[in-house]
Amino acid sequence: MNAAATPNRPTPASGRLRVCILGSTGSIGTSTLDVLARHPDAYEVTTLTAHSRIDALAAQCLAWRPRQAVVARPEQATDLQARLRAAGLATEVLHGAAALEQVAADPGTDAVMAAIVGAAGLPPCLAAARAGKRLMLANKEAIVLGGALFMGAVKSGGAMLLPIDSEHSAIFQCLPEDRSAWASRIDHIVLTASGGPFRDRDPATLHSVTPDQACAHPNWVMGRKISVDSATMMNKALEVIEARWLFDLQPEQVRVVLHPQSIIHSMVVCRDNSVLAQLGTPDMRVPIAYGLSWPARIESGAARLDFLGLKPLTFETADAHRYPALPLAWQALRAREGSTAVLNAANEVAVEAFLGGRLRYDRIATLNADVLARLAVPETAAASVEGLLALDQEARALARQCLAELSA
Numbered sequence: 001m002n003a004a005a006t007p008n009r010p011t012p013a014s015g016r017l018r019v020c021i022l023g024s025t026g027s028i029g030t031s032t033l034d035v036l037a038r039h040p041d042a043y044e045v046t047t048l049t050a051h052s053r054i055d056a057l058a059a060q061c062l063a064w065r066p067r068q069a070v071v072a073r074p075e076q077a078t079d080l081q082a083r084l085r086a087a088g089l090a091t092e093v094l095h096g097a098a099a100l101e102q103v104a105a106d107p108g109t110d111a112v113m114a115a116i117v118g119a120a121g122l123p124p125c126l127a128a129a130r131a132g133k134r135l136m137l138a139n140k141e142a143i144v145l146g147g148a149l150f151m152g153a154v155k156s157g158g159a160m161l162l163p164i165d166s167e168h169s170a171i172f173q174c175l176p177e178d179r180s181a182w183a184s185r186i187d188h189i190v191l192t193a194s195g196g197p198f199r200d201r202d203p204a205t206l207h208s209v210t211p212d213q214a215c216a217h218p219n220w221v222m223g224r225k226i227s228v229d230s231a232t233m234m235n236k237a238l239e240v241i242e243a244r245w246l247f248d249l250q251p252e253q254v255r256v257v258l259h260p261q262s263i264i265h266s267m268v269v270c271r272d273n274s275v276l277a278q279l280g281t282p283d284m285r286v287p288i289a290y291g292l293s294w295p296a297r298i299e300s301g302a303a304r305l306d307f308l309g310l311k312p313l314t315f316e317t318a319d320a321h322r323y324p325a326l327p328l329a330w331q332a333l334r335a336r337e338g339s340t341a342v343l344n345a346a347n348e349v350a351v352e353a354f355l356g357g358r359l360r361y362d363r364i365a366t367l368n369a370d371v372l373a374r375l376a377v378p379e380t381a382a383a384s385v386e387g388l389l390a391l392d393q394e395a396r397a398l399a400r401q402c403l404a405e406l407s408a
């Protein structure tokens with residue numbers, strides 16, 4: 001196949017890949033800009049988006065001079081537009097959820113970095129997929145919510161879906177470029193999990209954990225929501241579901257092992273029991289650089305592994321007693337389609353409540369399990385975006401009800 005002729009490996013007149021970053025003010029967004037800054041001749045930033053950090057977005061716009069910027073609300077847009085005009089920038093400032101979809105599908109953009117946190121990222125991801133973009137997916141909640149519908153949009157839109165989540169990038173890096181060869185090669189995959197900040201803590205004491213303690217990840221610096229997910233291992237549960245869809249696997253073909261050093265980012269166990277692993281220092285700029293440059297490789301800024309200076313690489317069982325959220329992934333995958341959307345929605349409500357001081361840490365998994373068990377997913381819910389978004393809302397309402405019951 002002529003790579004240059006495919007829509008996701010475009011050759012714009014400038015010769016530079018035109019990149020939209022959804023969620024540019026976050027951890028993945030800023031790491032993406034860090035990688036892009038190393039390659040000014042290869043990439044151009046067309047679009048930056050933010051939700052609450054408008055000052056940070058303004059600074060990014062001044063540095064990158066994008067064609068478009070998106071914020072959440074009209075008054076933020078008016079304010080930012082005035083600031084950028086005063087600085088002599090022609091950037092058009094848009095606002096709202098529809099604007100995110102618009103910029104994700106913009107014909108003047110070749111590649112979309114999906115770095116919004118949470119279910120809010122699904123509609124713009126779908127828009128990018130339908131428009132045939134190179135879609136670099138960090139926003140795991142979007143694929144957990146979207147499931148088969150998300151993958152269908154990627155296929156029918158002719159998009160190139162590139163995993164950014166470190167584990168899924170690792171698996172992707174271990175697999176051949178020809179996707180039709182994947183099924184015959186893979187026996188199963190092993191996602192590595194750090195175990196988070198409470199790997200050695202007595203589970204009976206987890207009720208008193210504070211948000212700052214939960215966000216103190218041992219190996220990665222990330223946004224607060226994913227940091228809490230890593231502590232509870234809901235992050236790994238979401239990643240199991242994400243892997244099921246990205247690599248078209250059965251639930252039992254996705255396994256998890258604790259690897260506290262986060263040096264092996266995940267592994268493919270092949271049919272012949274050969275194991276392929278991807279290793280590196282824990283730095284998201286590696287998967288981001290690979291998403292931007294695939295199938296080539298570019299400098300990322302990450303430190304190289306020093307094998308002689310490494311601590312021993314160790315492995316442990318991911319214990320369901322310590323991490324009760326983890327088994328919910330397989331439970332949801334085996335239940336009616338749409339159940340993973342329910343689990344994700346419940347978790348978003350639970351984590352927000354925990355970060356806001358309204359839910360005990362050790363009740364996040366309880367709330368998620370309760371919502372998953374109590375909500376009867378309608379048969380056709382997963383057949384349309386509207387059905388999935390309605391299900392997401394229903395699960396959030398039930399989660400808020402469970403929250404009130406747990407706090408009573």
Ligand SMILES: NC(=O)C1=CN([C@@H]2O[C@H](COP(=O)(O)OP(=O)(O)OC[C@H]3O[C@@H](n4cnc5c(N)ncnc54)[C@H](OP(=O)(O)O)[C@@H]3O)[C@@H](O)[C@H]2O)C=CC1
Pocket residue numbers: 022023024025026027028029049050051052053054114115116117118120138139140141164165166220221222223224225226284
């Ligand atoms: N951080 C990491 O290392 C990794 C992250 N991921 C995944 O990548 C995604 C982003 O994570 P991370 O960068 O850590 O998160 P952050 O919280 O650091 O950043 C989130 C970004 O999304 C924006 N945002 C938040 N809510 C909304 C909304 N409702 N609508 C539109 N934009 C919104 C934020 O804007 P603002 O800042 O202006 O409020 C910010 O730009 C998550 O899905 C996470 O699971 C996956 C692997 C690793």
Ligand SMILES: CC(=O)[C@@H](O)[C@H](O)COP(=O)(O)O
Pocket residue numbers: 165166167192193194195196220226229230231235236284
């Ligand atoms: C960097 C990344 O991809 C995160 O999802 C990371 O995996 C979190 O680490 P654990 O969930 O393994 O603690």
Ligand SMILES: [Mn+2]
Pocket residue numbers: 165166167239
């Ligand atoms: Mn990950």
